[in-house]
Amino acid sequence: MITSLTAENRQSHAATTLHFHEGMNVITGHSRAGKTSLFRSFEWVRVNRPNSMRHISRWARSTTKAGDLKLTDQTSSVTVECTKGTVKRLRNKDVNGYEVNGTRLEAVGTSVPDQVTQVLNLADVNVQHQHTPHFFLSWSPPEIARYLNDICGMEAMDTAMKLSASRLRATSTKLNTDKAELLTLENEIEDLAWVAYAENLLQEAEKAVGILEAHKAKTARLTGLVEEANRQVALVSKFSWVPTAALLLDDAKQIDERLETTWGKWSKLSFLLKGAKDALATLATLRVPYGIEELIQSVKDADIAYTAKVSQGKRLRELVDTAKAQKSKCGLSYDVATVEDLLVDLGKVNKRLTNTNDDISRLRGLIVTAKSSKSLMERANASVVALQAQLDAIVPEVCSKCGQPLPTCKD
16 A cells, blocks of 8 residues: 655655545646646656656756756655555666665666565556546456456466366376277286296206206316326326336436546546646657756756856956955056956856756756656556546446347347
8 A cells, every 4th residue: 555655856846745545545636736747756656657857847957058958966756655665766967766665776777676566566457547448447348358367367277277178188098098008918918828837947948058058068178188188198108118217317317427526537637647748748849868867967967067167256256356456455567357358258158057057947847847747647547547447337338229228128
């Protein structure tokens, strides 16, 4: 319910407030008193029309030189109070919008905010203009019926009824079709009563097939094992000589061990024989025309002669040095040159004796080597004879045909 309406700066109303009561409220006045202006002000709040500045009071607007209207600092507004709240429509040079219960709504354009519609709770059917035909009285019956249908939602009810009837028919048809199919399926199920028994038989058959496959696999494995055993038996029969070969292998191992020992000894003897042969070859190159004992005696004699010559040379050198010292001390006039020449000759002899002494030293070493080589050769020959006897005892005689030892040969 609308309780009051206040118009400020709207046409002839500078500030007009109307208070409404329950029931009918009548506004009276002479022509051009502002009754229609109040109605336009209420419509400006309800539907946001009219928006022309001609409906703003002349003292709240001004006119430019070109004849255009413009707003001033004064505000043109309409306030409607109702049971759900207060709605105010206002406009000036800075603001053009609504206030709903103290909340400002701007930039509304030509539309009406939902907050305004909810507070006013008015529709077109609730408002009748001055020149609008009388409600219902001037309408035709079809127009009245359509309007009542719109109010009561009869069109939606008709649509729902049509849709329900259509679905009912479709459901009935589907039900009849399903009943027929159900009857057909029941008959087919009766005809297929043997399927359960066949399924049991199939399960038993599948179990039997599984058991059979398992037996086949076992048979195949056993067959393979038997064939492998036969092959092993045939292979073993081919190697009947293996025990004898094992004994021969043991004998061969023992022979091999003894041969290793003999070979080590033989290597040492070979080294000694080679040294002895090299020493004999060296003695042969010396071409000594007499025996070893005579050679040793000659070396000893030469060594004694060499030692005597060296002593004489040293003694002569000492005498010459003494003579030189006495000559310089006592002024003696004997010739020392002859003595110096003699010393030079003695130096040459001394050098030759030194070379001869080196040769004698080498001869002594060769003689010692020859003696030791001779004894080594004798021991080596004795060892060779012993090793040959051991080899003859270790290696048995073999058959010329099969190559096996004579005691085990069957040929």
